[in-house]
Amino acid sequence: MAHCVPLAARPRRLRSATTEPRVVKGVLIALCLAVLSVLLFAPLIAVFDEALRRGWAFALASLGEPDAQAAIRLTLSVAALVVPLNAAFGIAAAWAITKFDWRGKAWVITLIDLPFSISPVVAGLLFVLMFGANSAFGAWLVASGFPIVFAVPGIVLATLFITFPFIARELIPVMLEQGRAEEEAALTLGASGSRVFLTVTLPNIRWALLYGVLLCNARAMGEFGAVAVVSGKIRGQTTTMPLMIEMFYNEYLSVAAFTMASVLALLAFVTLVLKSALEWRHADQLAATHRH
Amino acid sequence: MNIEIEEICKDFGTTAALQPVSLSIPAGSLVALLGPSGSGKTTLLRILGGLEFPSAGRVLFDGADATGLTVQERRAGFVFQSYALFRHMSVFDNIAYGLRARPRKTRPAAAEIARRVTRLLDLIKLPDIGGRYPSQLSGGQRQRVALARALAIEPRMLLLDEPFGALDAKVRKELRQGLRDIHDTTGLTTIFVTHDQDEAMELADLIVVMSMGRIEQIGRPAEIRARPASDFVRQFLDL
Numbered sequence: 001m002a003h004c005v006p007l008a009a010r011p012r013r014l015r016s017a018t019t020e021p022r023v024v025k026g027v028l029i030a031l032c033l034a035v036l037s038v039l040l041f042a043p044l045i046a047v048f049d050e051a052l053r054r055g056w057a058f059a060l061a062s063l064g065e066p067d068a069q070a071a072i073r074l075t076l077s078v079a080a081l082v083v084p085l086n087a088a089f090g091i092a093a094a095w096a097i098t099k100f101d102w103r104g105k106a107w108v109i110t111l112i113d114l115p116f117s118i119s120p121v122v123a124g125l126l127f128v129l130m131f132g133a134n135s136a137f138g139a140w141l142v143a144s145g146f147p148i149v150f151a152v153p154g155i156v157l158a159t160l161f162i163t164f165p166f167i168a169r170e171l172i173p174v175m176l177e178q179g180r181a182e183e184e185a186a187l188t189l190g191a192s193g194s195r196v197f198l199t200v201t202l203p204n205i206r207w208a209l210l211y212g213v214l215l216c217n218a219r220a221m222g223e224f225g226a227v228a229v230v231s232g233k234i235r236g237q238t239t240t241m242p243l244m245i246e247m248f249y250n251e252y253l254s255v256a257a258f259t260m261a262s263v264l265a266l267l268a269f270v271t272l273v274l275k276s277a278l279e280w281r282h283a284d285q286l287a288a289t290h291r292h
Numbered sequence: 293m294n295i296e297i298e299e300i301c302k303d304f305g306t307t308a309a310l311q312p313v314s315l316s317i318p319a320g321s322l323v324a325l326l327g328p329s330g331s332g333k334t335t336l337l338r339i340l341g342g343l344e345f346p347s348a349g350r351v352l353f354d355g356a357d358a359t360g361l362t363v364q365e366r367r368a369g370f371v372f373q374s375y376a377l378f379r380h381m382s383v384f385d386n387i388a389y390g391l392r393a394r395p396r397k398t399r400p401a402a403a404e405i406a407r408r409v410t411r412l413l414d415l416i417k418l419p420d421i422g423g424r425y426p427s428q429l430s431g432g433q434r435q436r437v438a439l440a441r442a443l444a445i446e447p448r449m450l451l452l453d454e455p456f457g458a459l460d461a462k463v464r465k466e467l468r469q470g471l472r473d474i475h476d477t478t479g480l481t482t483i484f485v486t487h488d489q490d491e492a493m494e495l496a497d498l499i500v501v502m503s504m505g506r507i508e509q510i511g512r513p514a515e516i517r518a519r520p521a522s523d524f525v526r527q528f529l530d531l
Contacts, residue, residue, distance in 0.1 A: 181372050181373075181374060181376035182376045182377075182378055182379070184343055184363075184370075184372070184376065185370065185372055185376040185377075185378070185441075186378070186389065186393070187343070187363045187364060188341055188342075188343070188363055188364075188366075188368060188369070188370040188442075189389050189390035189393055189441070189442075189444075189445055190364045190367070190390050190393045190394060190445055191364070191389070191390075191393040192364065192393075195393055199378075199389075199393075200378060203380045204379070204380060
């Protein structure tokens with residue numbers, strides 16, 4: 001058409017409205033990588049480097065110590081106990097909040113976030129106050145041979161408390177977005193409540209649940225503050241991996257400390273790889289459930 | 293199955309969604325609940341399906357009191373406004389869901405389920421989509437799959453909440469005829485909710501005009517057009 005300016009005469013190359021110029025793109029990516037390297041990669045490499053300063057054999061030998069072995073065992077068993085429990089609590093809480101309307105719901109949502117806003121040390125102290133030998137209940141527990149504070153049950157309780165929001169927080173937005181229609185449809189088709197949960201609700205939230213479980217697991221293994229207060233730090237009995245790392249470090253056993261730290265970092269790394277692998281394997285399914 | 297609604301009312305907290313309403317629906321009819329949003333038509337439909345319970349009043353199915361029946365016991369084929377297809381299941385599994393959910397004693401064998409699903413896919417004129425997922429279907433196809441899924445349980449009645457609401461005008465016209473055909477072949481008492489007077493006038497045997505939780509008028513399309521019972525009906529139907 002006559003009044004249309006031909007392409008060649010236009011002053012600049014055309015670019016879609018949401019695309020940045022190449023320079024801006026480059027600078028942003030570089031900045032992002034720089035921050036990541038300084039804050040994440042470099043420290044991680046430093047940890048491994050420090051662990052292997054005196055060779056593999058020395059590092060591995062430090063892990064063979066009975067105290068170190070006990071710490072690894074304790075951390076893994078606490079996580080193995082806490083994660084399923086919090087998965088159950090998280091699903092129950094998210095279900096109650098998103099599928100029903102009741103008085104006090106907003107208050108409960110705030111309560112779920114409490115562990116995020118309270119300092120872990122304070123949380124630990126709360127458990128010491130409630131179950132410690134100075135309280136009547138705590139004294140009775142100690143007398144009947146089932147102490148909670150300065151023993152494994154206290155560590156489990158503190159970890160449960162700290163990691164409670166992870167799964168519920170991950171599930172609530174997903175379940176809110178999905179609404180109740182699919183569950184209602186299943187009910188009208190004659191399915192029982194438990195069948196609806198297993199065949200409709202659970203498959204719909206499985207990815208969010210998986211992310212929540214991974215996050216919860218990472219934090220359960222890594223929690224320091226609250227556990228430090230309730231554990232009493234008895235070597236070989238109530239010392240988890242993060243506590244063990246601090247003890248080694250304070251005793252100038254830096255290879256032992258950093259080797260243990262590497263193991264903890266590797267455990268976290270494994271969960272990340274696991275998550276990526278699952279995402280990659282079920283990419284088409286993920287896309288199908290997200291659209292619609 | 294004929295449906296008798298006796299003085300049903302429903303409160304949500306302090307707001308009344310339904311004033312006491314009474315309505316008699318003859319077996320095999322195709323009924324439209326017509327009204328603007330907030331008129332209580334969806335609430336009435338959900339009460340019939342057992343998804344809500346009335347604050348007072350009774351519902352009778354074929355003369356027997358059905359007020360206390362659970363949603364599973366009602367055996368109402370329910371088509372939801374946004375279809376509510378199970379997004380993680382194929383079309384085949386969606387339609388088979390209700391049959392598989394039956395207790396072992398009354399559950400058909402896998403081959404029989406497959407046969408019925410195939411027949412339903414033929415009925416909705418989409419014979420080849422069993423393996424697809426809901427996200428791969430168009431709006432009109434989803435609506436028909438939702439209809440097939442509701443029909444699979446051999447329902448005693450068919451309840452549809454704004455079945456054509458989310459579709460464009462052309463598909464809407466086609467599917468109207470589709471619903472009429474399915475109603476005529478199955479002979480099921482069918483109740484659908486709509487805010488579109490053309491849809492109600494064209495499709496329904498009986499129209500129930502609702503406003504503010506009250507029934508304004510019940511009648512055949514021609515009767516309502518000839519003698520609107522109130523100013524509201526006249527205005528809403530543009531008469």
